Amino acid sequence: MNKVLLSGNEAIARGTYEAGALVACAYPGTPSTEILENMVQYKEVDSSWAPNEKVALEVGIGACFGGARALVTMKHVGVNVAADPLFTLTYTGVRGGLVLVTADDPELHSSQNEQDNRNYAKFAKVPMFEPADSQEALDYTKLSFEVSEQFDTPVLLRSTTRISHSKSAVVLGERPQQIPTPSLKRDPAKLVMLPGNARRRHYDVEERVLRLEEWSCDQPFNRIEKGKGEVGVITSGVSYQYVKEVLPDADVLKLGMVYPLPKRLIRDFAANYKTLYVVEELDPFIEEQVRAMGIDVIGKDKLPICGELTPGRVAKALFGSDLPAENTADLPQRPPNMCPGCPHRGVFMELNRAKAYVTGDIGCYTLGFMPPLSAMDTCVCMGASIGNATGISKVLSAEEQRKVVAVIGDSTFLHTGINGLMDMAYNKSTATVIILDNRITAMTGRQENPTSGFTLADQPTYRVDMEQLCKAVGVEHVKVIDPYDIALTRKTVREEMARAELSVIITTRPCMLVPRDNLERRNPLYVDHELCTGCKACLRLGCPAITWDEQSKKSNVDKIICVGCKVCKQTCGFDAFQEIEA
Amino acid sequence: MNTTNILLAGVGGQGILLASEVLSEVCLMAGLDVKKNEIHGMSQRGGSVVSHVRFGEKVYSSIIPEGEVDILFSFELLETCRYLPLLRKDGRIVASNWKIAPPSVALGKQAYPAELTEKIRSQFANTTIVEGLDIALEVGNAKTVNTVLLGALSNMLDFDHALWLTALERMVPPKLLEINLKAFAAGREVK
Ligand SMILES: Cc1ncc(C[n+]2csc(CCOP(=O)(O)OP(=O)(O)O)c2C)c(N)n1
Numbered sequence: 103m104n105k106v107l108l109s110g111n112e113a114i115a116r117g118t119y120e121a122g123a124l125v126a127c128a129y130p131g132t133p134s135t136e137i138l139e140n141m142v143q144y145k146e147v148d149s150s151w152a153p154n155e156k157v158a159l160e161v162g163i164g165a166c167f168g169g170a171r172a173l174v175t176m177k178h179v180g181v182n183v184a185a186d187p188l189f190t191l192t193y194t195g196v197r198g199g200l201v202l203v204t205a206d207d208p209e210l211h212s213s214q215n216e217q218d219n220r221n222y223a224k225f226a227k228v229p230m231f232e233p234a235d236s237q238e239a240l241d242y243t244k245l246s247f248e249v250s251e252q253f254d255t256p257v258l259l260r261s262t263t264r265i266s267h268s269k270s271a272v273v274l275g276e277r278p279q280q281i282p283t284p285s286l287k288r289d290p291a292k293l294v295m296l297p298g299n300a301r302r303r304h305y306d307v308e309e310r311v312l313r314l315e316e317w318s319c320d321q322p323f324n325r326i327e328k329g330k331g332e333v334g335v336i337t338s339g340v341s342y343q344y345v346k347e348v349l350p351d352a353d354v355l356k357l358g359m360v361y362p363l364p365k366r367l368i369r370d371f372a373a374n375y376k377t378l379y380v381v382e383e384l385d386p387f388i389e390e391q392v393r394a395m396g397i398d399v400i401g402k403d404k405l406p407i408c409g410e411l412t413p414g415r416v417a418k419a420l421f422g423s424d425l426p427a428e429n430t431a432d433l434p435q436r437p438p439n440m441c442p443g444c445p446h447r448g449v450f451m452e453l454n455r456a457k458a459y460v461t462g463d464i465g466c467y468t469l470g471f472m473p474p475l476s477a478m479d480t481c482v483c484m485g486a487s488i489g490n491a492t493g494i495s496k497v498l499s500a501e502e503q504r505k506v507v508a509v510i511g512d513s514t515f516l517h518t519g520i521n522g523l524m525d526m527a528y529n530k531s532t533a534t535v536i537i538l539d540n541r542i543t544a545m546t547g548r549q550e551n552p553t554s555g556f557t558l559a560d561q562p563t564y565r566v567d568m569e570q571l572c573k574a575v576g577v578e579h580v581k582v583i584d585p586y587d588i589a590l591t592r593k594t595v596r597e598e599m600a601r602a603e604l605s606v607i608i609t610t611r612p613c614m615l616v617p618r619d620n621l622e623r624r625n626p627l628y629v630d631h632e633l634c635t636g637c638k639a640c641l642r643l644g645c646p647a648i649t650w651d652e653q654s655k656k657s658n659v660d661k662i663i664c665v666g667c668k669v670c671k672q673t674c675g676f677d678a679f680q681e682i683e684a
Numbered sequence: 685m686n687t688t689n690i691l692l693a694g695v696g697g698q699g700i701l702l703a704s705e706v707l708s709e710v711c712l713m714a715g716l717d718v719k720k721n722e723i724h725g726m727s728q729r730g731g732s733v734v735s736h737v738r739f740g741e742k743v744y745s746s747i748i749p750e751g752e753v754d755i756l757f758s759f760e761l762l763e764t765c766r767y768l769p770l771l772r773k774d775g776r777i778v779a780s781n782w783k784i785a786p787p788s789v790a791l792g793k794q795a796y797p798a799e800l801t802e803k804i805r806s807q808f809a810n811t812t813i814v815e816g817l818d819i820a821l822e823v824g825n826a827k828t829v830n831t832v833l834l835g836a837l838s839n840m841l842d843f844d845h846a847l848w849l850t851a852l853e854r855m856v857p858p859k860l861l862e863i864n865l866k867a868f869a870a871g872r873e874v875k
Contacts, residue, residue, distance in 0.1 A: 105712065106712075107708055107709065107712055107718065107720070211723050235719075235746075263723070264721060264746060264747065267721065267722060267723070268719060268720065268721040268746040269708060269718075269719065269720045269721075269746075270717075270718070270719045270720075270743075270746065271712060271717065271718065343744040343745040343746065344744075344745050344747075346744040346745070347744050347745045347749055412745075412747050412749070412750065413745050413747060413749035413750070414749055414750030414751070417749075425750055425751075426750050426751045426769040426770060427769055428769060429765060429766055429767070429768055429769045432797055433762060433765055433766055433797065434762070434786040434788045434789055434794045434796075434797075435786065435788070436695065436730070436731055436732045436762075436763075436786040436787070437731060437787065438696075438730060438731040439730050439731075439787055441730075474791065638792075641791050641792070644787065644791070646730050646787070646790065648790070649785055649789075649790040650790065650791060650792030652792060652795070662826075
């Protein structure tokens with residue numbers, strides 16, 4: 103058997119292809135993004151980026167109502183956005199199989215919270231599979247499509263960062279030769295969820311959970327691995343791997359489906375042990391349900407709820423083993439930073455200088471929080487900057503109101519910011535909004551969005567006209583600026599902050615990491631030490647290409663990483679930054 | 685056969701992820717079970733990057749159990765120090781002498797810690813420091829540092845030379861293959 107190394111995300115994409123799916127739709131979000139990026143290689147599947155998770159799920163639902171198998175993927179917080187369709191889709195059920203991947207992020211490697219989306223399975227009464235490695239990610243994806251059709255239900259597939267971004271060996275299968283042809287089929291009693299219909303469907307949902315529970319007790323994905331028979335462990339997902347490292351002799355009930363739980367199987371298993379552990383990351387999700395069955399277990403009384411598990415953390419929690427101390431002594435940290443030439447940088451320097459109160463949002467520009475830019479005061483969830491600016495302006499004095507500036511990226515603006523801007527115009531907010539339009543969803547690794555002019559498959563398409571869009575919702579003052587022009591940026595920011603009316607500033611420089619948008623070659627700069635006075639004004643930018651030389655007491659530019667944006671040149675009062683002629 | 689644990693560490697943009705791909709591919713071709721794991725969300729943005737590679741007969745966790753790193757394979761000096769506590773007492777180190785200033789150093793607020801090589805050696809006798817960047821420049825391309833380092837690492841592992849070459853052929857873009865093979869050979873000369 104030929105094995106290949108695949109990440110969990112690559113394996114989910116492959117499983118979707120092998121399941122004969124015809125549609126895949128998503129909004130990017132770490133750690134889920136690479137699933138759709140990998141779908142593109144399977145030309146038989148129509149794969150696309152939606153502007154947000156709700157739209158992505160609704161597209162998937164439409165395809166499944168047409169009789170096709172559809173995959174929808176998102177990060178954990180994306181499910182909050184898609185929750186509305188999800189909670190009624192569970193009533194309608196499916197026609198073609200529908201699998202929703204939720205990629206959770208224990209430890210918040212790249213997220214704003216640490217929610218445990220297993221709770222969504224219980225809340226929405228939807229079965230949930232949880233793979234423990236890449237082979238299972240592939241197998242469970244295919245299984246999820248089958249279960250979806252067999253039980254007439256959407257299926258949640260839960261991954262976590264350590265599953266999505268780990269590689270392990272996988273045996274590949276084939277795509278079926280015959281795939282049912284989608285067609286129109288009317289079934290209003292099942293698909294039109296008015297109260298009369300939905301009331302009846304609710305009974306079907308409850309009955310479905312019971313059937314799934316009974317069925318899952320005898321399925322191979324819920325399996326018992328015999329050890330020495332002294333202690334028992336119930337676990338699932340990545341935690342299973344840590345259990346095998348730390349408790350190699352234990353008997354293990356490994357759950358492949360974490361909702362609904364196989365109660366009969368659990369009861370029979372638990373009866374054998376005086377010591378029974380539940381080892382799970384984040385919430386006591388399995389534990390609480392097992393305890394509710396009247397079974398006593400050791401779980402979150404020892405294991406942490408916050409943060410991800412690791413072999414060492416499990417050993418420490420269960421046996422008090424020592425964890426090596428972190429080596430922090432005198433070692434400077436290396437936090438992430440905006441790239442050299444990032445078009446966001448100068449805007450934040452100016453916001454800092456204008457002493458703006460910045461309601462922030464989520465994207466690369468959230469790094470504007472870090473020193474020395476230090477120009478972000480709030481950041482809640484995608485799109486929140488705009489509503490937050492509206493709300494805080496409502497309660498401030500006229501003078502303080504002027505300080506309020508919402509800052510949001512293009513992808514985030516189209517995700518859920520536009521509704522907030524409509525509200526601002528409609529209810530006559532006086533705040534200032536800056537849309538940092540770099541034409542790409544940069545934070546998650548540069549995915550196309552409706553401002554890019556290109557699709558997921560890199561095909562040319564329409565571009566949203568941001569200026570017209572803002573005007574269309576009723577914003578009278580819309581300013582479009584080049585953020586590499588610092589004087590203009592400064593002037594515009596100050597004027598619009600001072601204005602006692604709503605205004606929007608749109609910056610237009612593309613992300614400098616996108617080759618198709620950066621065709622113009624620019625020369626790197628150097629610092630002429632004859633002219634540099636060592637005033638450190640340029641250091642306010644926090645550009646990774648500019649370093650302070652302690653010996654000469656002057657700045658230097660690293661010409662290998664400088665991209666020649668010349669923003670630093672404009673911060674220098676002594677003309678010390680010069681171009682290196684090619 | 686016990687599991688071997690290699691921790692790769694460095695700074696975003698140094699080519700750590702490619703190096704760990706090549707290493708994992710070699711393990712797979714050698715018929716071993718292998719898992720690799722990394723946090724790369726911030727790698728583009730100059731943050732610290734680590735990648736775990738584990739191989740053996742059967743590997744469970746993709747995270748190396750804390751304190752069980754057999755080889756710390758590091759691309760930057762300060763990052764090497766950051767992960768020393770994760771090594772076994774008799775752990776080995778292959779590290780580049782490359783220094784990349786973190787933001788606080790670049791801004792003149794902190795100094796790059798001094799005498800790191802000496803500190804590393806005093807704790808772990810079995811340390812090979814590779815002048816990776818100098819060797820890569822000699823080979824003719826600064827971007828091949830990661831391959832130079834892989835060459836140095838390959839001396840410590842029991843894999844056929846041919847497997848390394850096949851893995852490089854598979855993972856390196858054809859245009860850059862020749863120079864990378866040269867870089868790998870130069871890395872193998874480091875003792
Ligand atoms: C609901 C939700 N979905 C997805 C994400 C992941 N995510 C973080 S920022 C971001 C978009 C960033 O794009 P943009 O607003 O254009 O800013 P840029 O990074 O390009 O500066 C995404 C998709 C999230 N945090 N929350």
